[in-house]
Amino acid sequence: MAPGPLIYLDVDGPLIPFGLEPSRYPLFDPSPRDDENPLLGRLDPSHGARLKALPGELVWATTWLHDANDSLAPRLGLPRLPVVDWPEPAESDEVDARIGLHWKIRPLLEHARGRPFAWVDDEISEIDREWVSAHHAGPALLHRVDPRHGLTGDDYLELGEWLRESRHS
Known part of the structure; x- marks a missing residue:
């Protein structure tokens, strides 16, 4: 049986909301170290239980890199997850930036190697969706999260539905 879909998770925006007045956010841990x-x-x-319930393999796709496993995974009740290690910037990144392509796209497609994936981030654009559609052999969902609110129940519903459907594609 083919492996299930990958779920690439960004942190800032989807899991740690930002952009509103700080007083508008609940503090779940009012005194981090x-x-x-x-x-x-x-x-x-x-979020931990909701993420674990999604039918796919969770992977950190964040600039937090391996710190996500040290700082976030324990707070979420998640095991250590695989991490996408971002390559050093390349000349192609400048070209990608000029056309509006997100710098994470190429490394995510390389990591996915044709597997179905959902990418959960707050910086996804239509250009990213079009590029992935043209360059990725498998199904892909680029799910943009409003960074002011982070992942919501509606986001989890959409992700779960797509992930279940992609397992049968």
Whole structure:
């Protein structure tokens, strides 16, 4: 049986909301350690169970890199997850930026190697969707999350439905 879909997770925006007045966000951990990002207090631990319930393989796709496993996974009740290690910037990144293509796209497609995937991020554009559609052999969902609110129940419903359908594609 073919492996299930990958679920690429960004952190800032989807899991740690930002962009509104700080007082508008609940603090789930009002006193993170001094050496930790103070925005970790906004991380809703209920995301862990909801993420684990999604039918796919969770992968960190964030600039937090391996720190996501140290700082976020324990708070979410998640095991250590695979991490997309971003390559050093290349000349092609400048071209991609000029056309509006997100810098994560090429490394995500390389990591996916044709497997179905959902990418959960707050910086996804229509250009990204078109590029992935033209360059990725398998099904892909580029799911943009409003960074002011982070992942919501509607996001989880859409992701779950797409992931279940992609398993049968």
